[in-house]
Amino acid sequence: xxxxxxxxxxxxxxxxxxxxxxxxxxxxxxxxxVSLTLRHNEIVSxxxxxxxxxxxxxxxxxxxxxxxAGALFINGRRPVAGPARDCAIVFQDHRLFxxxxxxxxxxxxxxxxxxxxxxxxxxVRRYIALVGLGSFASAYPRQLSGGMAxxxxxxxxxxxxxxxxxxxxxxxxxxxxxxxxxxxxLLDIWERNxxxxxLVTHDVEEAIYLSDRVVVxxxxxxxxxxxxxxxxxxxxxREETAFIALRKSLLELLS
Amino acid sequence: xxxxxxxxxxxxxxxxxxxxxxxxxxxxxxLTETGLWHGPLVVSPSQVLAVPFLDASGREIWAGVGASLxxxxxxxxxGAAAGLAAGLFVGMSRRGGLALSPTLHTLRQxxxxxxxxxxxxxxxxxxxxxxxxxAISTFFPLFLATExxxxxxxxxxxxxxxxxxxxxxxxxxxxxxxxxxxxxGVGVQIALISAWIGTVGAEYAIGNGRGxxxxxxxxxxxxxxxxxIVGVAVLAAVGAGLHYLxxxxxxxxxxxxxPRSSA
Numbered sequence: 001x002x003x004x005x006x007x008x009x010x011x012x013x014x015x016x017x018x019x020x021x022x023x024x025x026x027x028x029x030x031x032x033x034v035s036l037t038l039r040h041n042e043i044v045s046x047x048x049x050x051x052x053x054x055x056x057x058x059x060x061x062x063x064x065x066x067x068x069a070g071a072l073f074i075n076g077r078r079p080v081a082g083p084a085r086d087c088a089i090v091f092q093d094h095r096l097f098x099x100x101x102x103x104x105x106x107x108x109x110x111x112x113x114x115x116x117x118x119x120x121x122x123x124v125r126r127y128i129a130l131v132g133l134g135s136f137a138s139a140y141p142r143q144l145s146g147g148m149a150x151x152x153x154x155x156x157x158x159x160x161x162x163x164x165x166x167x168x169x170x171x172x173x174x175x176x177x178x179x180x181x182x183x184x185x186l187l188d189i190w191e192r193n194x195x196x197x198x199l200v201t202h203d204v205e206e207a208i209y210l211s212d213r214v215v216v217x218x219x220x221x222x223x224x225x226x227x228x229x230x231x232x233x234x235x236x237x238r239e240e241t242a243f244i245a246l247r248k249s250l251l252e253l254l255s
Numbered sequence: 256x257x258x259x260x261x262x263x264x265x266x267x268x269x270x271x272x273x274x275x276x277x278x279x280x281x282x283x284x285x286l287t288e289t290g291l292w293h294g295p296l297v298v299s300p301s302q303v304l305a306v307p308f309l310d311a312s313g314r315e316i317w318a319g320v321g322a323s324l325x326x327x328x329x330x331x332x333x334g335a336a337a338g339l340a341a342g343l344f345v346g347m348s349r350r351g352g353l354a355l356s357p358t359l360h361t362l363r364q365x366x367x368x369x370x371x372x373x374x375x376x377x378x379x380x381x382x383x384x385x386x387x388x389x390a391i392s393t394f395f396p397l398f399l400a401t402e403x404x405x406x407x408x409x410x411x412x413x414x415x416x417x418x419x420x421x422x423x424x425x426x427x428x429x430x431x432x433x434x435x436x437x438x439x440g441v442g443v444q445i446a447l448i449s450a451w452i453g454t455v456g457a458e459y460a461i462g463n464g465r466g467x468x469x470x471x472x473x474x475x476x477x478x479x480x481x482x483x484i485v486g487v488a489v490l491a492a493v494g495a496g497l498h499y500l501x502x503x504x505x506x507x508x509x510x511x512x513x514p515r516s517s518a
Contacts, residue, residue: 083417093411095415097412108419108421109419156419
């Protein structure tokens with residue numbers, strides 16, 4: 001793939017976004033004046049305690065919620081109402097359709113792309129192989145383990161080749177061994193298919209291991225507290241001094 | 256992961272569920288054959304067993320069952336199709352639902368057998384009334400189950416359909432219908448039970464024509480308790496058979512919904 005240099009617009013621009021929710025009669029600001037810009041092919045993690053609005057921010061980018069104030073731009077374009085185009089999301093739960101096989105689920109994501117049937121089949125096959133589920137293409141979600149189901153969900157998100165991949169605690173429901181492995185696999189996929197990734201997590205190590213930058217958020221109202229450049233060469237070692245030092249300072253920012 | 260569906264395994268040897276009925280039949284046989292229990296209306300199990308094969312009027316039960324099953328099939332086809340259509344319409348179209356739903360939810364409050372006087376005055380005592388009655392008895396279970404199935408499609412999966420930009424048509428075929436199918440399946444099961452009760456009930460209440468219901472009614476009028484008991488037993492057997500057949504059919508149609516060990 002050729003490096004993207006021609007497009008001047010950032011992959012994602014979030015400008016002074018505000019989102020309030022009303023529960024009964026109380027109104028609270030889930031997000032207040034949040035601005036963030038993602039360069040192309042960058043991996044940015046949003047880190048913060050629960051209730052800091054990090055998932056809300058992701059849902060705003062995905063077009064699943066609309067901001068009360070401010071604006072969002074994907075590749076310089078302001079998405080029209082409804083779910084954003086050119087952008088895919090992986091949720092914490094895999095959300096596969098239980099009545100469709102892995103192939104069927106991944107294929108569904110190509111429904112709105114106009115592809116020739118042969119190309120479409122090939123694309124589905126390729127992305128299922130990419131996440132290591134080649135021999136489970138015709139398995140139903142209930143026949144998969146949690147990690148396999150989440151990989152299928154990642155294939156579904158990637159198959160339409162979005163410019164922006166949103167991930168809402170994608171490995172949060174998995175055990176730590178599996179989580180570490182899938183983090184490695186995600187980086188492999190990212191190296192091969194360059195894509196911008198915005199990832200919500202509450203796992204400090206995950207944020208450092210994966211991202212170019214870590215956005216630390218704080219609750220009540222949800223705001224960006226700090227944006228930290230990771231600046232470590234990949235592949236990163238979780239035991240190295242710089243990694244541990246960064247983890248320490250991020251944990252301090254969070255407390 | 257490798258959980259076993261132990262509760263659905265068929266029991267080995269004598270089925271546990273048959274113990275109580277078998278014990279009751281043995282008790283009944285003991286009381287009648289010894290003469291401890293006697294009277295003009297008391298019959299023994301052996302008499303009852305022989306009646307549908309050896310007795311001239313007893314053998315008519317087969318024609319009656321056949322006529323009832325045909326009526327059940329025709330009435331169910333009409334009522335279930337209409338119920339499914341109404342449920343899909345109300346469940347998928349917000350405005351359609353708001354317009355139609357209150358009417359249907361009010362009509363379903365009418366006790367099933369309260370329709371009979373109305374239907375007989377509209378359609379007379381013939382086949383049309385009976386068919387209409389069976390259709391009504393299947394319409395509401397299927398309508399309610401379909402509407403419920405569509406209403407309870409998980410919001411999380413609706414969001415997925417949104418972010419994948421599925422077309423309306425694809426959302427219906429890939430999400431709404433499969434998601435509602437287990438509920439519709441339960442609706443079909445309830446509708447069939449309801450239809451069988453409706454079929455025999457209409458025959459019994461109206462009393463003319465062929466069918467298991469009118470057959471039992473005339474046996475009662477002639478004090479043929481052996482025929483009445485056979486009729487009731489066949490009634491139960493057909494009902495149970497319909498239930499198991501429909502359950503098996505639904506399980507085949509919704510394999511993702513039944514317990515199964517993982518790969």
